[in-house]
Amino acid sequence: MEALSCQHPNFADYDRIVIGFSGGKDSLACLLTVLEISQESRSKIELWHHLIDGKSGGSHFMDWPITESYCRAVAKHFGIPIYFSWKDGGFKREMLRDQTPTAKTYAETPNGLVSSGGNGPDGTRMKFPQVSANLSVRWCSAYLKIDVAASALRTDPRFEHSKTLFITGERAEESPARAKYATMEVHRADCRNGKKARHIDHWRPVHHLDEKAVWDIIQKYQINPHPAYHLGFCRTSCMKCIFGNDNQWATVHAMDPDGTESLMYYEERFGCTIHRVYPIKERIKKGTPYPTSKGSYAGIAMRDYYEEPIVLNHWELPPGAFGDSCGPS
Structure with a gap:
């Protein structure tokens, strides 16, 4: 993508501000940063969350059951609209693709659903x-998040003949690859010089921050983090994240044995493990479940409704803060 010279966007220049919101600490810090810079821009903000398992209707293959409801609760607390997008059939359908095209993508908008794709080449x-x-190779990020967002931006006509600031929470500290990302650049869905005049800039406001600074801003506003952090997980990605370490796989198995058994079945069926060396079964044996895996937050994380407060009167760092680094390389 083309890098932009402006490192501090003027929110007044944009018709809307879209924040990619996973429910994790970095995207939460992005939201708080925007509000801290300009409360006047609140009316322009909307949160986007990509449903990894698709519009699951309570069936969760890879993701935390609580995530969708937690994201809704955060949006409601701040009085900001949230829209959900997904690939039809989610992670599981894409994984099981066998001489078929990748599925359609859907995105909620203020004017209803938009969809695109589903008619590409067989794969x-x-x-x-x-x-x-x-x-x-790590197709989950591309097909279930990045491409879904880009598709929504290209398909929804409200982005035509307007200017949009698209925000995501990648940080340089996370990996050598992410350290090379530009803080501000032209978004991949931009078409500012075309007939549709779709002007989209991509800003990463927390790119330069270390983890302490991220937790500091969350503490400042006393926001209750996603339950995964209370369980001891260092990231709020999928519950069954391919980057999980042995202890995390053991914890997930303690909380959702049926779910991990399903993944073991598919590893055997494919003849290809996630880790490439150790199958999930071996990783569970090598790991030790977090002490929280049988506690109250385990029950919360496995629900599909979030009833806990968003703001905590007595805020403390969750057990997952500064935990094992298990994320993109």
Whole structure:
């Protein structure tokens, strides 16, 4: 993408501000940063969350059951609209693709659903995403998040003949690959010089921050983090994240044995493990579940409704803060 010279965007220049909101600490810090810079821009903000498992209707293959409801609760607390997008059939359908096109994507908008795709060339996966910085190999990030957002931006006519600031929470500290990302650049869905005049800039406001600074701003506003952090997880990605370490896989198995058994079945069926060396079964044996895996937050994380407060009167760092670094390379 083309880098832009402006490192501090003027929110007044944009018709809307879209924040990619996973429910994790970095995207939460992005939201708080924007509000801290300009409360006047609140009316322009909307949160976007990509449903990894698709419009699951209570069926969760990879993601935390609580995530969608937690994201809704945060949006409601701040009085900001939230829109959800997904690939039809989610992670599981894409993983099981066998001589078929990738599925359609859908996105909620203020004017209803928009959709695109589903008629591309036939392709086959029949394997889990692999731990890699290469997004064609680690396809979950590309197909279930990045491409879904880009598709929504290209498909929804409200982005035509207008200016949009698109915000995501990648940080340089996370990996050598992410350290190379530009803080401000032209978004991949931009078409400012075309007939549709779709002007979209991509800003990463927390790119320069270390983890302490991220937790500091969350503490400043006393926001209750996603339950995964209370359980001891260092990131709020998928519950069954391909980057999870042995202890995290053991914890997930303690909380959701049926779910991990399903993944073990597919590893055997594909003849290809997520880790490339150790199958999930071995990783669970090697790991030790977090002490929280049988506590109250385990129950909260496995629900599909969030009833806990968003603001805590007595805020403390969750057990997952500064935990094992298990994320993109």
